[in-house]
Amino acid sequence: MGIAQFFLVFCSFLLVFVQGLDIPDPDEIEYIKQELETTVNSTVHLHCGSDIPTLFIWVFSRPGTERNEPLAYNYGQGSKLLALASSLGEISLLKNKTTLVIEGVSEEAEGVYTCQALYDTEDSPKVKFYYTQLHLQEEEESSRGSGSSAPDSD
Template sequence: MGIARIFLLLCCFLLVFVHGLDIPDPDEIEYIRQEVQATVNSTVHLYCGSHMPTLFIWVFSRPGTERNEPLAYNHGQGTKLMALASTLGEISLLTNTTTLVIEGVSDEAEGVYTCQALYDMDEPPKVTFYYTQLRLQDEEERSRGSGSPPPESD
């Protein structure tokens, strides 16, 4: 499932669950790129903004593929975790946030995690894509002190 399909899925959620919502012009969509480094069996937090959106979906893409696989979403009826999530480690979302937590990171967890968030505000709605590249480093790299930067704020 490509980015265009995921965006279409998000838009469908919007139309079904948020009656009367106007979808923003694609030129008004914000794209935020982040990079996080982790080691196998560690715990990592992937951020999707500092405010809780109206709707969101997390997808995962393995290196060398364009296939995006859904991990978790909330379309206004509670958070759902998808089956793929269990192959990457123990996946959860922090309560009342969009922060994706992977405990016991598996060697299959390296890739791009994309969170697509819709903020329905009094102003025109805002859609933000958070692309987080998760890179696995070996213990030697970790001991040299390379770490992940703090998340970018909105």
């Protein structure tokens, strides 16, 4: 399934799914920003909150672009990984979680990862955007002890 087809299907599903929901005012949407440093061939865990949302989608944006490319999603029928994910390393989602795991991080993995999460709560739907800026360090830098920062776990 191509990117354009995926977005068409996802948007169609989203319209059907949220038809009976009142989408929150954009000022009520929560935006969580995180930064993470790693090296090529390492493993990283990108977090999308501590609660499992009703539906979510992970997208990726390369440095210098504003184009969001879908990586993975779950709209209630199990998680799906998309083709782009393989160019960033070995991608997986933790079972029963929204955490995106990249093993063997490639040089192409640097950029912004966004998880868009919709929570259908008793009070009203909640929308959260988790932005993780992934920086790649030179291996020499990491061996000098600059370390990596763990993302906020919400």
